[in-house]
Amino acid sequence: MNNYGESNGDLNVHEKQVEGRDHGENGDGSGNGVILGIDGGTTSTVCVCIPIFPSSNTLPKPLLVLGRAVSGCSNHNSVGETAARDTLEEVMAEALSKSGSNWSTVHAVCLGVSGVNHPTDQERILNWLREIFPSHVKLYVQNDAVAALASGTMGKLHGCVLIAGTGCISYGFAEDGREARASGAGPVLGDWGSGYGIAAKALTAVIRAHDGRGPQTLLTNKILKALCLSSPDELIGWTYADPSWARIAALVPEVVSCAEACDQVATKILVDAVQDLALSVKAVVQRLGLCGEDGNGFFPVVMVGGVLEANRTWDIGKEVVKCIQEQFPGAHPIRPQVEPAVGAALLAWNFLMKESTENCHS
Template structure:
């Protein structure tokens, strides 16, 4: 098995226990088995290790984190652009996942043999074939008794606001964007999340790309003059819009472009019409993606006024500026669906993934006891 990107002849590499970690029962009757929750996005991958709580106990809020680790991008659709460029894309993504799990386990004082369940919320999981590919990676790492769950990272983000319950809608707007929802009967739907080429224009990348385009159009006479020109050039230490072309294509990674969003917001706050129009359009795009999911799942009820949560996740939606994109998005959603109520993350998405795994385990245990 390819372990941490290198050939490893030791087939028992995951059997070795961390010194001093004893897998015996605790005084409360539970053992030292653990759950791994992973949030793998286009910018970073986070893994947390939490205890496997007994089904007879309610989950503490927040659950204790035994170990936490952070690594690079694990989206197999984008990782090859910026990470391990000499590797095949899937190899880079797999190595990232293995490394971050190993580090979280090590920090928790545990090891691979203690793992009872793993839930990965990974961006780029857009089709059952994506899920199966990642499950195959995990099956090579873990023995057959370990429960394995693979979801889009939006599902973990939803769980981070609902503490593991899959009901309602999540809107993620960071480097990329996606809206994902679950009805109480288990039906699910998504909108956006197809990447920048296919038009995730409400995302950080989309906002910044439109701002860069506006600067170039203003420079060559195809568009109105805008404060964005000086603001972006100063932020990038460039002297002319002509230099933007080289800067952009030298490294067109999504996160690098998306990092310019604060400059767009600053210009909008200063009443620049071009920047304001970019943000207004982003608000409409983000709200539309949520509305599409709500309508397909009938989250609003038959009368259109039913209550449901909208978990707001991502730097674009953070309420720390006068021009509050998240607030404007919710206002737009509530005009059509007054029962929508925004909630912020209660825990980080990696913990949400771990809570999902625990809830899946409890559901399976209940179903087995009734069969």
């Protein structure tokens, strides 16, 4: 998932690593094989391996994670298809190795990856996965926002998710299966509520203040100190030397600090970001009718990403929720207790259970 910092937090899961054993054949609860869940973002890619739990309405607590691996970017729009494929294959292999499992024990894979914006994107990735896994393995490809939603609803597709990390997107599902999204088109097309968008506006404000086009701001000294630069002129070289989204988004904490010090420029940047993020959620809610006919219906809003973390006085996530609930009082914010990669794995598990039930009734 796209965070501006390392912010997986407490996953409320138990990771069990056993060397040299095949979990598909022992008594640890995974005798029916394993499931891989992958959260592939612009900043990093996470893969978890979980056992196939017995079909029931309740999941075990704590949720058993057999293995977990982390690698780099797997967004094909950012690094190209070959590099994205290599990253995904590498992270799956490592998670299986850590779990003591192997490719033959995999029964299902759910890949939630950023950059999947069209059925052709899904089909291209599915074709690649089919080259790796036997035909009996169930394969599911979703946008990474879907995995993030599932991390808050424990694998159920209902409600809305707001992701605000390096990038941002809002994605939702109605109970009848209809889905909608807003934002998520990248910084060039205006994801201004994202970590990248916030930091890019801050860098722009520093340049404008330096050349006389904008007001003076605490952002100048704060950002220069953070980057070990001596002059705003040096920001130009720093920015274009490596214009990666995550590198720029890492400056968000500096913007928040300046806003907490009552800097008007920084405060306006954050207020605008809050409005933009809330607007993306509102657009999805209205298109899907999640709020009901009277506008007061209950629905979950899963909050994911470093920008939304409640660890500062100027709490972006809290302000976004306040803005959403002014229009939709039934919006219920959820901070996931598991990471999006686990959400992807739970999606695959739910899909498997649904198919199993349908086959039993056919």
